Amino acid sequence: MTLNNQAAFDAAQKLFAGGVNSPVRAFKSVGGTPPFIDRGEGGYLYDIEGKRYIDFVQSWGPLILGHANQSVIDAVVRTAKKGLSFGAPTLLESELAELILSIYDCLDKLRFVSTGTEAVMTALRLARGATGRDLIVKFRGCYHGHSDSLLVEAGSGAATFGAPSSLGVPSDFAKLTLVAEYNDLASVQKLFDERGGAIACVVIEPIAGNMGLVPADEPFLQGLRALCDRHGALLIFDEVMSGFRAALNGALGWTRVRPDIVTFGKVIGGGMSVAALGAKREIIDNLSPIGKVYQAGTLSGNPVAMAAGVATLRTLIDTPNIYDTLGARAQRLVGGFAAAAREKNIALQTAVRGSMFGFFFSGKPVRDFDGALASDAARFAAFHGAMLKRGVYLAPSQFETGFISTQTSEAMIDEAIAAARSAP
Numbered sequence: 382m383t384l385n386n387q388a389a390f391d392a393a394q395k396l397f398a399g400g401v402n403s404p405v406r407a408f409k410s411v412g413g414t415p416p417f418i419d420r421g422e423g424g425y426l427y428d429i430e431g432k433r434y435i436d437f438v439q440s441w442g443p444l445i446l447g448h449a450n451q452s453v454i455d456a457v458v459r460t461a462k463k464g465l466s467f468g469a470p471t472l473l474e475s476e477l478a479e480l481i482l483s484i485y486d487c488l489d490k491l492r493f494v495s496t497g498t499e500a501v502m503t504a505l506r507l508a509r510g511a512t513g514r515d516l517i518v519k520f521r522g523c524y525h526g527h528s529d530s531l532l533v534e535a536g537s538g539a540a541t542f543g544a545p546s547s548l549g550v551p552s553d554f555a556k557l558t559l560v561a562e563y564n565d566l567a568s569v570q571k572l573f574d575e576r577g578g579a580i581a582c583v584v585i586e587p588i589a590g591n592m593g594l595v596p597a598d599e600p601f602l603q604g605l606r607a608l609c610d611r612h613g614a615l616l617i618f619d620e621v622m623s624g625f626r627a628a629l630n631g632a633l634g635w636t637r638v639r640p641d642i643v644t645f646g647k648v649i650g651g652g653m654s655v656a657a658l659g660a661k662r663e664i665i666d667n668l669s670p671i672g673k674v675y676q677a678g679t680l681s682g683n684p685v686a687m688a689a690g691v692a693t694l695r696t697l698i699d700t701p702n703i704y705d706t707l708g709a710r711a712q713r714l715v716g717g718f719a720a721a722a723r724e725k726n727i728a729l730q731t732a733v734r735g736s737m738f739g740f741f742f743s744g745k746p747v748r749d750f751d752g753a754l755a756s757d758a759a760r761f762a763a764f765h766g767a768m769l770k771r772g773v774y775l776a777p778s779q780f781e782t783g784f785i786s787t788q789t790s791e792a793m794i795d796e797a798i799a800a801a802r803s804a805p
C-alpha cells in the first residue's frame with residue numbers, strides 16, 4: 382500500500398495521463414504534489430498521509446453541505462439498496478425536478494443529464510434546433526465544459542471568430558462559436574450587428590466562476606437580454622456552478638434578467654453525477670421524443686444520484702437564512718485575506734457571491750478575462766503552497782472559485798485567515 386502523496390502520484394503517472402482524471406487536479410499551475418484524498422468529514426479533507434485540510438474546494442462546488450453529510454449519505458445508501466440503475470422512469474427524478482422548478486420559476490421543464498458538459502452541450506443543440514440557426518456567442522474566460530463548440534476562445538482581443546483552445550477541435554466547428562468580452566456589451570453588439578440573423582444563442586456564466594470569480598454587471602446582462610430579444614436569439618445562463626450556490630436561485634438572486642435556458646450541475650447532485658437543463662415548455666419540447674432535437678443518456682436521472690440531489694436541495698430549501706450565513710462567512714474570509722495582504726503591502730481584489738468567493742493578486746478590479754490574466758500568477762502559486770502547508774486547501778489555480786459549505790465553521794475561517802497572515 383502506498384502511504385504518501387508523492388509515491389501515490391508517481392504510481393498514478395503510470396496509469397493516467399498526467400497522473401489525473403481531470404487536468405487541474407495535477408497542480409501544474411501552482412507546482413507541488415497534489416494530496417491524495419482518503420476521506421472528507423464536514424468542512425475537512427484528510428489525505429492518505431493523515432494530514433487534515435480545511436476544504437475550500439468542495440469537489441469544485443457540489444458539496445455545499447460539506448463532506449459526508451448524514452442526510453445525503455443516508456439517502457444514497459437507502460436508494461442504492463433498491464438497485465443502482467434501471468434506465469426507466471423513477472419518482473426520484475420527478476421529486477428532484479419539482480424542487481429545482483419550484484425555485485427557478487422561470488423554467489417549465491427540465492431534462493437530467495450526468496455532467497455539466499453534457500447539459501451545456503445539449504442546451505446549445507436545443508437552442509440551435511429551436512431557432513434553426515448555427516452560430517453561438519460565448520465569452521472569453523467562461524468555461525462551459527469541454528464539448529467541441531465551447532472549447533473555444535478568441536486568439537486575441539481583436540479576433541472575431543473563435544479559434545479552438547484545444548487540439549482536436551475542428552476549426553470548422555470553432556468558426557460557429559463567436560467570442561465576445563465579458564462585461565463588454567459593445568463586443569456583443571458588434572457580433573449581432575454583423576451576424577445577428579444567424580445567432581442561435583448567447584451562453585454565459587452570469588456569475589463567472591472559471592476565470593476566478595467575476596460577476597457580470599446588471600446593465601451588461603440586461604443588454605444581453607435586449608440584444609437576444611431584438612435578434613430572436615436565446616439567452617442561456619450556465620448555472621452549473623452558481624445554481625443553488627450563489628443563492629438558492631443562483632444568479633437569479635443577483636439579477637432581474639431571466640434567461641431562456643438554464644443549465645445546472647454540481648450542487649443539484651450533492652456530489653453525485655447529476656446535471657440538467659431547463660427551459661420554457663415551447664423551447665424544451667423540441668427535445669426528443671416530442672421534438673426533433675436528439676438527446677439521450679444511459680445513466681441520466683440515475684436514482685442514487687437523484688437521491689443525493691433531493692437530500693441536498695431539501696436541506697438548502699428548508700434551512701432558513703442558509704445563504705446569508707454562508708455569504709457572511711465568505712465575506713469574513715476574503716476580508717481577512719485582504720487585511721493580511723494590506724499588512725504586507727500586497728494588492729488584492731476580492732469578490733463574493735453567496736457561498737462563492739474569489740481573490741486576485743492585482744492592483745485593479747477584475748471585470749473580464751484580461752483583468753484575470755493580468756493578476757500575479759507567481760504570487761498566487763506561492764500563496765497556495767503556503768496555505769496548503771498550513772492545512773488550508775484552496776483550488777490550485779487563480780482561475781477558480783472558492784466555496785464555503787455549511788460545515789465551514791467560524792473557527793475554520795479564523796484558522797484560514799491566520800494562515801494567510803503567517804504565509805510569506
Ligand SMILES: *Cc1c(COP(=O)(O)O)cnc(C)c1O
Nearest residue numbers: 496497498524525526619621622
Ligand atoms: C463545472 C462547470 C461545467 C462543466 O461541468 P462538468 O460536470 O465538469 O462537465 C460547465 N459550466 C460551468 C459554469 C461549470 O462551472
